[in-house]
Amino acid sequence: MTGIKGRSSLDTRQMRQVIEICRAGSFGRAAETLGVSQPTLSRSIARLEDEIGVVLFDRSAGAAKPTAYARYLARHATKVLTSTSALVAELRRLAVGESGRLRVGLGSGARAWLGPLLVERLLKQHPGLALEILSESAETLYQRLEIHELDVVIASAALVPIQEGFVDIKIGKGLEGAFVVRAGHPILEEPGPHSLRSLLRWPIAHPRADHVLRRLLPTVISPEELRNLTAYSCNDDGLLQMIGQSSDAIVMTLSVKARRDLEAGRVVRVPIDWTMAADMSAVVTAEQASAPVVKGLVAVIEEIIAAEIDALAALST
Secondary structure: OOOOOOOOOOOHHHHHHHHHHHHHOOHHHHHHHHOOOHHHHHHHHHHHHHHHOOOOEEOHHHOOEEOHHHHHHHHHHHHHHHHHHHHHHHHHHHHOOOOOEEEEEEOHHHHHHHHHHHHHHHHHHOOOOEEEEEEOOHHHHHHHHHOOOOOEEEEEOOOOOOOOOEEEEEEEEEEEEEEEEEOOOHHHHOOOOEOHHHHOOOOEEEOOOHHHHHOOOOOOOOHHHHHHHOOEEOOOHHHHHHHHHOOOOEEEEEHHHHHHHHHHOOEEEOOEOOOOEEEEEEEEEHHHOOOHHHHHHHHHHHHHHHHHHHHHHHHHO
16 A cells, blocks of 8 residues: 555544544544544544555554554644644634734743833734733744744744744844943953954853854864853843843843943943844744734834834934
């Protein structure tokens, strides 16, 4: 039994059957859970195997051992059923006049500065929107996105690579990177611009980006430089700001994130002799990429970033 034989079909009922047999390990236990007779379940799976041209279960010794095909089908069918359930729920909400729901995951690079601005603007522009915001590591947020617990993840692709199969919508291209220090820091008494190696005379505080900085340095650096490079690594922007403002650490950040602290004089930009830039991304599943609520969110974030960049430009003049 190999290859697709003529017309093939696979409905949600058969998906649930395959998933349950894989879980239960036998047709009998799966049939009991599904509320059908064992012969009915066996005939349904046999028809499916015949239509798609592969054996899904090894039926020897009274058990139902899933083949690689069944495991593959069960894994992807679970995603399809979860997505289908979410779609039905959304249609029901629309049918009774609700404005919809948006579930957003904010990575560490977006939480502290973008989160408050995003919530404020969404509440003003879309008061009927049910909003759920979750802030965790980008790795965890991608896992939640994959199983449809989130609609979109806002993260920096430079720090955590985006998983294969997701759609990467760029919402902030080439955002300017910066190093900032507290007012009165000793480095401000020196003429600039500074090289990265020059900065390593002080501890560096960064959002888990030592691997990014290491690529900009010579192969061999001193033990003291290595200690300073890895001095403070934190995925919370708020804590990074606190470290920079209460110590001699030099904080690696994005200019848009530091804009308010720069404006208030709490921190000062350190002139550097190279340029840094990073992209912010709205990461979604393929089926969510064209959803109106996702497109609306992307437009709102682009407005926020544009306003922050304009405010930075005004600050520099």
